[in-house]
Amino acid sequence: MTEIEISKIIVGLLVLLGAFLSAVSAFGIIRLPDVYTRNHAASKSATLGVISVMLAAFIYFYAEHGHFNSRVILGILFVFFTAPVSGHLISRAAYNSGVKLWDKSVRDDLKNKKK
Amino acid sequence: MFNFVITFALVLISLSMLALIYRVIKGPSIPDRVIALDALGVNLIAVIALISIVLDTYAFLEVILLLGILAFIGTVSMAKFLEKGEIIEDDRNRNQ
Numbered sequence: 062m063t064e065i066e067i068s069k070i071i072v073g074l075l076v077l078l079g080a081f082l083s084a085v086s087a088f089g090i091i092r093l094p095d096v097y098t099r100n101h102a103a104s105k106s107a108t109l110g111v112i113s114v115m116l117a118a119f120i121y122f123y124a125e126h127g128h129f130n131s132r133v134i135l136g137i138l139f140v141f142f143t144a145p146v147s148g149h150l151i152s153r154a155a156y157n158s159g160v161k162l163w164d165k166s167v168r169d170d171l172k173n174k175k176k
Numbered sequence: 177m178f179n180f181v182i183t184f185a186l187v188l189i190s191l192s193m194l195a196l197i198y199r200v201i202k203g204p205s206i207p208d209r210v211i212a213l214d215a216l217g218v219n220l221i222a223v224i225a226l227i228s229i230v231l232d233t234y235a236f237l238e239v240i241l242l243l244g245i246l247a248f249i250g251t252v253s254m255a256k257f258l259e260k261g262e263i264i265e266d267d268r269n270r271n272q
Contacts, residue, residue, distance in 0.1 A: 073181040076226065080185035083219055087192030090199050090215065096207050099199075103215040111222045114185075115240060118225035122234050133225075136240040140218070143248040147214055150255040155207035158258050 068124035075117035082110030095163040096155045104148030112137055179230075186226050193219050210254045217247030 089102025199212040
């Protein structure tokens with residue numbers, strides 16, 4: 062078994078993991094009841110899935126062509142840093158613009174704070 | 177086998193993008209739609225990485241970084257618009 066076959070197996074596993082996590086996040090976005098839980102599903106699992114797909118592309122081009130693409134590394138770092146930040150910002154904007162929580166949620170620490 | 181795995185992942189990501197488009201159309205509030213659009217941009221990055229593997233070229237890999245930056249800027253500006261009503265604040269209007 063040569064190195065290229067081993068790297069193709071690793072790339073295939075990473076791509077399958079990324080597609081699975083992306084499908085999980087879409088399932089969560091369809092099924093979950095309110096904005097905050099949907100944001101939880103979207104920001105975490107979609108980010109990890111996309112990071113693993115980008116890592117698979119980087120490993121593929123490095124093993125197959127010997128081409129070290131630093132932009133993919135920068136893309137991985139950028140998505141890793143900014144996707145949670147944008148999730149936080151949009152969730153805070155949703156709370157401050159008055160979107161209700163789910164009916165069965167039991168705890169809202171900011172309810173009695175005045176704006 | 178490898179090509180089948182890549183194609184299967186592309187189909188799965190496309191189906192999840194369809195689910196996100198359903199949430200963009202139906203979503204009851206504006207932040208729902210913004211969250212779904214942000215996740216659509218992030219999934220588009222994965223689609224471009226997989227397509228550049230399929231086409232066996234590394235000419236498209238700059239698009240990955242570009243789409244990441246654009247999705248972040250769009251989501252931040254949309255959140256700021258929802259929260260404050262304007263995106264770029266004017267300091268002279270604040271204290272009136």
